[in-house]
Amino acid sequence: xxxxxxxxxxxxxxxxxxxxxxxxxxxxxxxxxxxxxxxxxxxxxxxxxxxxxxxxxxxxxxxxxxxxxxxxxxxxxxxxxxxxxxxxxxxxxxxxxxxxxxxxxxxxxxxxxxxxxxxxxxxxxxxxxxxxxxxxxxxxxxxxxxxxxxxxxxxxxxxxxxxxxxxxxxxxxxxxxxxxxxxxxxxxxxxxxxxxxxxxxxxxxxxxxxxxxxxxxxxxxxxxxxxxxxxxxxxxxxxxxxxxxxxxxxxxxxxxxxxxxxxxxxxxxxxxxxxxxxxxxxxxxxxxxxxxxxxxxxxxxxxxxxxxxxxxxxxxxxxxxxxxxxxxxxxxxxxxxxxxxxxxxxxxxxxxxxxxxxxxxxxxxxxxxxx
Amino acid sequence: xxxxxxxxxxxxxxxxxxxxxxxxxxxxxxxxxxxxxxxxxxxxxxxxxxxxxxxxxxxxxxxxxxxxxxxxxxxxxxxxxxxxxxxxxxxxxxxxxxxxxxxxxxxxxxxxxxxxxxxxxxxx
Numbered sequence: 001x002x003x004x005x006x007x008x009x010x011x012x013x014x015x016x017x018x019x020x021x022x023x024x025x026x027x028x029x030x031x032x033x034x035x036x037x038x039x040x041x042x043x044x045x046x047x048x049x050x051x052x053x054x055x056x057x058x059x060x061x062x063x064x065x066x067x068x069x070x071x072x073x074x075x076x077x078x079x080x081x082x083x084x085x086x087x088x089x090x091x092x093x094x095x096x097x098x099x100x101x102x103x104x105x106x107x108x109x110x111x112x113x114x115x116x117x118x119x120x121x122x123x124x125x126x127x128x129x130x131x132x133x134x135x136x137x138x139x140x141x142x143x144x145x146x147x148x149x150x151x152x153x154x155x156x157x158x159x160x161x162x163x164x165x166x167x168x169x170x171x172x173x174x175x176x177x178x179x180x181x182x183x184x185x186x187x188x189x190x191x192x193x194x195x196x197x198x199x200x201x202x203x204x205x206x207x208x209x210x211x212x213x214x215x216x217x218x219x220x221x222x223x224x225x226x227x228x229x230x231x232x233x234x235x236x237x238x239x240x241x242x243x244x245x246x247x248x249x250x251x252x253x254x255x256x257x258x259x260x261x262x263x264x265x266x267x268x269x270x271x272x273x274x275x276x277x278x279x280x281x282x283x284x285x286x287x288x289x290x291x292x293x294x295x296x297x298x299x300x301x302x303x304x305x306x307x308x309x310x311x312x313x314x315x316x317x318x319x320x321x322x323x324x325x326x327x328x329x330x331x332x333x334x335x336x337x338x339x340x341x342x343x344x345x346x347x348x349x350x351x352x353x354x355x356x357x358x359x360x361x362x363x364x365x366x367x368x369x370x371x
Numbered sequence: 372x373x374x375x376x377x378x379x380x381x382x383x384x385x386x387x388x389x390x391x392x393x394x395x396x397x398x399x400x401x402x403x404x405x406x407x408x409x410x411x412x413x414x415x416x417x418x419x420x421x422x423x424x425x426x427x428x429x430x431x432x433x434x435x436x437x438x439x440x441x442x443x444x445x446x447x448x449x450x451x452x453x454x455x456x457x458x459x460x461x462x463x464x465x466x467x468x469x470x471x472x473x474x475x476x477x478x479x480x481x482x483x484x485x486x487x488x489x490x491x492x493x494x495x
Contacts, residue, residue, distance in 0.1 A: 040433055041408055234434060300411050300455070302431060324410045324433045331410070353429060353436070355413075 012057035013151045013212040023232060029122030031058040034232040041326035043235035047198050048327045048367075051157030052231035053219055056197075056204070057212060060124035060147040062117040062131060069113040072141035076134050076275060077107055077117075078258060080268030084109040089178050089193055092266050094119070094127060095276030099257040099283060103127050104248050106195065108180060118152075120248050134275060151212035155219055155228070156202030156239075158369075163223040164203055168192065172203065186218035197236060199243025199367055241332065242325045244294060244365030250305050251292060251320040251334050259288050260336065262364075290317065291342045294364035295350075297331035301357045303350035309335050310349040310356060316341060319350055325366070332366050333359075372400040375466055379442065379481055380490035383424075386466065387442040387473075389481055395469035396442060398430065401494045403465045406432040412454045412461065414470055419447040423480050427471060430461070443480050445473040 009032040018025065023034035034055065037043060046052045064072050073081045079092035086109050094102040103123045108116040119127045128145045135141050155164055161172050170183035170192050180193030188211040196202040207215050220228060237247070246252045252261045258280060259267075267280055297303060302322050309317040322333030333350075341348060344363055349356040378386040384402035387394040403409065411431040421427050421441040428439045449472035454460065461468045475481065485493065 036407075039407065238433070302410060302433075302436075304436070324408070326408070326433070353413075 010058070012055055013209040014055045014057060014153075014216055017213050017216060018055065021230065023230070026233070028233055029058060029120065031121055033058060034230075035234045036232040037230045040232070040234040040238065043229060043231035044238050044326040046227065046229050047157045047200055047231065047235065047239055049158070050227040051155055051159040051163055051202070051223060052229055052235065053216065053223070054154040054156065054231050054236055055152075055212075055216070056154050056236075057151040057209070058121035059152050060119040060121060060127065060145070061150045061152075061206075062119060062124075062128055063110075063115065063144045063146045064117065064131070064135070064141055065114045065144070066139075066141035067113055068139035068141045069115055072135040072138040072143070073107060073115050073117075074268075074271060074274060075138055076131050077105070078268060078274060078276060079107065079266045080271050081107055081109070081115065082271075086111055087179055087181060089180060089195060090266075093252075093258050093263065093276075094130065095258060095274075095280075096254055097275055097279060099259070099276040099279040100254045101248060101252040101256065101258070101261070102130050102254065104246065104252060108193065116146075122249065148209070150206050151209045152204060152206055153212065153216055153219070154196055154198075154202060154204045155223075156196045156198040156200050157228075158201055159223070159226045159228065160200075160202040163219065163226055163228055164192075164205075167218055167222055186215050188215050190215070197243075197245060198239040199245065199365060200239070200369055238323050238325055241321050241323055241334070242327060242365070242367040244334075244367075246292075246334075247321060256292075256336070257283060257288070259283050260291055262292050288339055290336050291339050292320070292334055293337055293342045293361045294366060295333055295335055295348075295359045296362050296366075297333075297350070298347070298358040298360055300331075301350075301352040301355070302331045303333045303335070303352060303357070303359060308351040309337060309359075310351060311338070311341050316348065328366060330366075332362075334364075335359075337361070372466070374399065374487040374491055376487045378466070378487060379484035380487065381440065381442045381484060382493060383440045384494075385440060385442050387481065387484065388469070389475075392478060393448065393472055393474050394443060394445075394481070396427075396471050396473060397467075397469045398439065398461065398465060399490070400465045403462050406430065406434065406437060408433045409458045409461045412458045412470065414450045414454070415447050417447055417450055421445060421447065421473060423477075439470065441473065442484055443473055443475050444477045445475040447471050448474045
């Protein structure tokens with residue numbers, strides 16, 4: 001079937017490549033994105049056993065620079081950016097004053113007073129407006145929406161390091177998890193970071209948009225013998241869920257706090273002040289009343305985003321993500337439950353289209369790679 | 372995969388294999404391709420009365436949940452219980468994986484359904 005392109009949707013620099021390669025395209029966060037290339041399960045398994053290549057150029061890049069850039073980042077980002085050395089990155093939250101999520105993000109320290117924030121595609125204008133407003137009082141610091149200057153390609157899987165190595169002088173093997181370096185990839189100026197959203201080893205490669213296709217093709221060619229295949233957002237979602245990673249808009253949003261989302265580890269408790277600090281400190285002292293859990297279905301069916309969770313006959317919470325995972329071959333998900341029902345092995349019911357279906361709380365992540 | 376010439380098809384991607392006043396109902400190869408890996412098929416009880424175009428169950432894949440629509444009006448006289456434990460057979464062999472058998476109360480309805488050629492034109 002011909003797939004009509006919606007003119008209102010934004011396109012990454014690799015859009016023509018996806019369409020020419022026969023990927024199934026869907027609208028996502030205002031973008032025309034590949035959801036599937038050869039098949040979700042096949043792509044998922046490729047990443048777990050070999051490697052897969054993702055176009056994540058829809059993600060936003062916001063740079064903060066100026067003499068007081070660190071102070072600005074410390075104000076808007078929940079994690080402690082003072083711990084970052086140049087060349088290092090961290091996961092963090094962009095929080096509201098009540099400690100809930102405007103977005104989640106990665107913070108890269110490019111230089112002592114120059115940071116790169118990678119944010120979710122659908123939130124770019126909202127995040128940028130929020131950040132620009134919130135750092136106004138912080139002296140010499142400016143935020144720039146640099147999203148159009150970057151294409152972002154993710155190579156994820158145990159073979160990623162071997163596939164990328166012949167294409168770059170960057171010392172990949174010596175790069176630690178959540179560190180990055182600048183260099184060339186396939187003769188294109190790039191920033192390579194050992195990060196990802198799959199729970200697997202791998203790299204994310206920032207390149208200029210006009211060179212994205214060249215790098216994409218070079219990686220696929222270099223990885224052909226190792227079985228590297230292009231992957232879509234469908235596999236990206238099942239992979240991140242298996243790895244227990246939160247998805248903004250599903251598992252975290254402006255109604256859920258960092259503590260309820262069990263993300264206290266991205267809160268810089270020793271920092272002086274940041275947006276949401278007071279609310280989170282208070283909530284930490286008094287204790288949360290509900291919390292996110294990982295669950296697996298004990299009966300057939302998938303508990304999906306928005307389905308109600310029941311303890312006995314009472315509605316007790318909501319499922320925020322759910323899928324059947326191709327690798328673990330189980331139906332898993334995340335849900336918010338009252339804190340007294342969040343212990344591992346606690347059983348509850350998910351209302352799957354009118355059918356109460358048994359589920360059990362399990363530890364997250366569901367999948368952890370062997371190093 | 373070939374679309375059996377003896378089947379009738381709906382625009383919603385179900386097929387019906389008619390034999391006398393009864394018909395086996397399933398989903399097409401095109402439908403299973405669009406759905407991806409099927410993990411659950413929820414079917415009605417024997418005796419359920421269906422109108423043409425009415426939902427008779429749901430099919431769930433890794434990606435999504437979809438309604439199943441009856442191609443004809445009638446009564447469910449048989450249900451393929453084997454699909455409960457082996458839903459993946461819908462992917463492997465969609466045109467043999469019947470879900471329900473319907474006893475038609477208005478056999479004339481079937482004449483208006485698509486034949487294999489018309490259906491394949493639809494999904495081109």
